[in-house]
Amino acid sequence: MYKFFITTALLILSVVASFAEETVEVMGNISVTKTYAYVEPDFDSKALARLNKNSKVLILGQDGDWMKVRLYNKSEAYVYAKYVSLKFENIxxxxxxxxxxxxxxxxxxxxxxxxxxxxxxxxxxxxxxxxxxxxxxxxxxxxxxxxxxxxxxxxxxxxxxxxxxxxxxxxxxxxxxxxxxxxxxxxxxxxxxxxxxxxxxxxxxxxxxxxxxxxxxxxxxxxxxxxxxxxxxxxxxxxxxxxxxxxx
Incomplete structure (x- = not known):
């Protein structure tokens, strides 16, 4: 039983490890005059922050028509994908x-x-x-x-x-x-x-x-x-x- 638990955890860590390499370098710029970051990938969910044009967010992934992002205050939220332009940061x-x-x-x-x-x-x-x-x-x-x-x-x-x-x-x-x-x-x-x-x-x-x-x-x-x-x-x-x- 414990072997299954630990092995499953290792599989999760392997996904996180590879995914982290992709997300750290991908930034998003807000391309519209004004939009909001939401708790869920839904316009009817709670808005966490107002984002103005050229605001930067860290891209964590995509969920359908929405981008999962990390905001300036380190909280995670969703932004409508069409309002985000991607930028690959050089480090x-x-x-x-x-x-x-x-x-x-x-x-x-x-x-x-x-x-x-x-x-x-x-x-x-x-x-x-x-x-x-x-x-x-x-x-x-x-x-x-x-x-x-x-x-x-x-x-x-x-x-x-x-x-x-x-x-x-x-x-x-x-x-x-x-x-x-x-x-x-x-x-x-x-x-x-x-x-x-x-x-x-x-x-x-x-x-x-x-x-x-x-x-x-x-x-x-x-x-x-x-x-x-x-x-x-x-x-x-x-x-x-x-x-x-x-x-x-």
Missing amino acids: TRKESEVKALIDINNLLDQFNDIVQSSWFAEKQKIVPALKFHSGKTPDDISLLYTAVNSKDEPVPSLKENPLSSDMVKLIELIYMKMIVLTYDRYKINIVVPDFISGTYKGKTENYVSLTLQKNFANLDEIKGGTGSIWDYVRSAKRPEEMFNDYPH
Whole structure:
């Protein structure tokens, strides 16, 4: 049951992860003299804001004849699509790198939150977690793999990790965020806590390093879903060997 719950959550995260790449760069300009943003895609629903010509909104998606948008005050609403002209914003390389790191952090946080808030966590008392550890650019990052207690504190455990395959899927989603930007290689270094007398005091040990070389990978196939990340990733561990046991 918990496997179905977590796997379904991962599928949702994969959609959110790919969708976020599209929406962040698409702005909309109001093309009519005056219109309104509504709670629902319906002129009879409550109006949240008045929008004048050339007002900007962030496009989140489309629902029939309506655009789902984010307003200047960060609230979400609907605007009649014919009143919106699209504009694709150019963002700098540095902004793209920062955004990718934020997206990776958010992806990890969402996964960990889903696991921590599940009934599986209540039953097991400890759950697996994958946390952002370090990295200044999205081509070379370090992640911390550990078991955590209800206070989200790393703890040692001799138990097996029942969500190992889900964490492998999470790594795939992170790689999808990384390869949006062009680098010669994409590296994920996974570390585990160095438990001193059963306590984590900030020191870590290497667990596995994953490297994807651009020159040896067909990124178009990976992005298009016809190729697997694991066909090209170099690692001392195969995917099925990763995350099987908790660090201790």
